[in-house]
Amino acid sequence: MATVRILSGGAAQAVVEQMAAGFGRETGHRIDAEFSAVGAMKDKVVAGEPVDLVILTAALIDDLAARGLVVAGSRADLGRVGTGVAVRTGTPLPDVSSAKALRGNMLAATKIICPDPAVATAGKVVMNLVERLGIASRVKERMQFFPNGYAAMRRLAASTGMLEMGITQITEILPNQAVTLAGSLPDRLQMKTVYSAVLAARARQPDAAKAFLARLTSPAARPVLAAAGYEFDG
Numbered sequence: 259m260a261t262v263r264i265l266s267g268g269a270a271q272a273v274v275e276q277m278a279a280g281f282g283r284e285t286g287h288r289i290d291a292e293f294s295a296v297g298a299m300k301d302k303v304v305a306g307e308p309v310d311l312v313i314l315t316a317a318l319i320d321d322l323a324a325r326g327l328v329v330a331g332s333r334a335d336l337g338r339v340g341t342g343v344a345v346r347t348g349t350p351l352p353d354v355s356s357a358k359a360l361r362g363n364m365l366a367a368t369k370i371i372c373p374d375p376a377v378a379t380a381g382k383v384v385m386n387l388v389e390r391l392g393i394a395s396r397v398k399e400r401m402q403f404f405p406n407g408y409a410a411m412r413r414l415a416a417s418t419g420m421l422e423m424g425i426t427q428i429t430e431i432l433p434n435q436a437v438t439l440a441g442s443l444p445d446r447l448q449m450k451t452v453y454s455a456v457l458a459a460r461a462r463q464p465d466a467a468k469a470f471l472a473r474l475t476s477p478a479a480r481p482v483l484a485a486a487g488y489e490f491d492g
Contacts, residue, residue, distance in 0.1 A: 259286045259287055259288065260287045260288070260463040260465075260466035261287070261288045261289075261290050261463065262287060262288070262289050262290065262310045262311060262463050262466045262467050262470055263290050263291075263308055263309050263310045263311075263462070263463075264289060264290070264291040264292070264309070264310065264311045264312070264313065264470075265291075265292055265299045265302055265303060265307065265309045265311075265312050265313075266291055266292070266293050266299060266312070266313035266314070267293070267294070267295065267296035267299055267313060267314050267315065267379070267453065268293050268294060268295065268378075268406045268407045268408050268427070268429075268430050269296075269339050269379075269407070269427050269429040269430060269451075269453050270293070270313045270336065270429070270453060270455075271291075271293040271408065271429075271430075271433070272429060272432070272433040272486045273336070273429075273474070273479070273482055273483055273486045273488075274289065274291050274293075274313070274474075275291070276482055276486075277470075277473055277474060277479065277482060278291065278470075281469075281470055281473055285466070285469060287463075287466045287469070287470070289470065293406070293408070294377075294405060294406045295373060295374065295377035295378035295379075295381075295405060295406040295407075296314045296315050296318055296377070296378065296379055297318075297376065297377030297378065298377045298405070298406075299312070299314055300314055300318045300321070300322065303322055303327055303328075303458070304322075304325070304327065308460075308462060309458045309460075309461070310457070310458055310461040310462060310463045310464065310466070310467035311455060311456070311457060311458065311461070311467045311470060311471060312328060312455070312456050312457075312458055313336070313453060313454070313455045313456075314453070314454070315379055315451050315452065315453060315454070316333070316335060316451075316452040316453070316454045319333055319454050319456050322456070323456070326459060327458065327459050327460075328456040328457060328458055328459055329456065329457040329458070329459055329461075332456050332457040332468075332471070333454050333455070333456040334454060334455050334456070334471060334474070334475040335452055335453070335454045335475075336453045336454060336455060336474060336475065336483060336488060337452070337453065337483050337488030337489055337490045338450040338451065338452050338453075338488065338489045338490070339427050339428060339429050339450060339451050339452075339453055339487060339488060339489070340427070340428050340442050340443065340448055340449075340450045340487070340489065341380050341383045341384075341387075341425060341426065341427055341428065341442070341443050341448065341449065341450075342354075342425070342426070342427070342428040342431055342439050342440070342441060342442045342443065343360070343363075343423055343424070343425050343439070343440045343441060343442075343443070344411065344414060344423065344424040344425070344426070344431045344437040344438060344439055344440060345414070345422070345423055345424070345437065345438055345440055346414055346415060346417050346422065346436065346437055346438075347415075347435065347436050347437055347438045348438075349420055350420070351438065351440045351441075352366075352367075352423060352440050353441075354440050354441040354442075354443065354444070355441060355444065356444055357391065357444050357446065357447060360391070360443070360444060360447070361391045361392075361393060363423070364388070364391065364393060364397060364423070365393060365396060365397065366421055367397070367400060367421050367422060367423045368400060368419050368421045368422055369400050369401075369402055369417070369419060369421075369422040369423070370384075370397055370400055370401045370402070370422075370423055370424075370425065371401075371402045371404065371410050371413050371414045371417075371422065371423070371424040371425075372384040372401065372402070372403060372404070372407075372410055372424060372425045372426055373403065373404055373405070373406050373407045373409075373410050373426055374403040374404060374405055374406075375403070377405070377406075378405075378406055378407065378426075379427065379451050380407050380425065380426040380427045380430070381403065383425075383443075383449045384401075384425050384426075386449065387425070387443065387447055388401075390447060391447075406430075407426035407427055407430030407431075408430055408434075410424055410426050410430075411424055411426065411430055411431060411434045411436075411437050412434070414437050415434060415436030415437050423440070424437065425443075427451070427487070428442065428487035429486050429487040429488065431487070432485075432486060432487050433486070450489065453488075455471050455474055455475070456471075457471065
């Protein structure tokens with residue numbers, strides 16, 4: 259039995275955890291996965307932390323490939339992930355269907371909870387969003403940053419205010435039943451990100467990692483990925 263070590267962005271956490279159970283039953287292999295903001299996970303790979311399979315944004319994987327840290331030609335795209343707005347389950351859902359409605363509700367929010375833009379894809383999207391809406395200076399003091407989207411959603415779930423909102427990737431909202439997706443960002447403000455999986459160049463368990471990568475990208479995985487919030491071409 260092999261243990262496959264995975265370093266992954268939080269966008270893939272729900273999918274990896276769900277598919278790991280069946281993979282273990284059928285193959286006897288164990289998945290040991292760590293999830294956090296993509297920037298933090300990339301830094302771990304660059305620092306030489308042992309890893310067999312890496313799941314990050316396609317852009318960061320391309321950077322790792324340029325450094326020779328992942329296996330050339332082994333990258334497989336999982337799908338695109340969009341950013342959405344969440345509130346604590348049981349509280350009113352804000353209208354986020356247009357730029358005007360979203361802007362008004364962000365200005366009305368007492369707290370805007372999101373991942374840290376220094377390391378997280380969604381955090382960068384949020385900062386771009388407030389700049390494009392022209393409200394960066396007005397909401398700055400109400401923004402709260404967390405290491406990754408899952409941490410941000412846990413904080414939102416524990417909130418007590420009626421006008422607190424969270425913004426992160428949809429794949430980090432849907433798995434948390436204590437928060438509810440109010441909606442995706444409007445199309446013209448949306449920035450969808452491709453997530454990919456790739457074999458590590460110094461994988462200790464390359465065969466088992468290849469087997470799990472094949473499972474993640476198989477036709478049978480499509481419904482699991484779609485339910486988690488991934489989108490596909492065609």
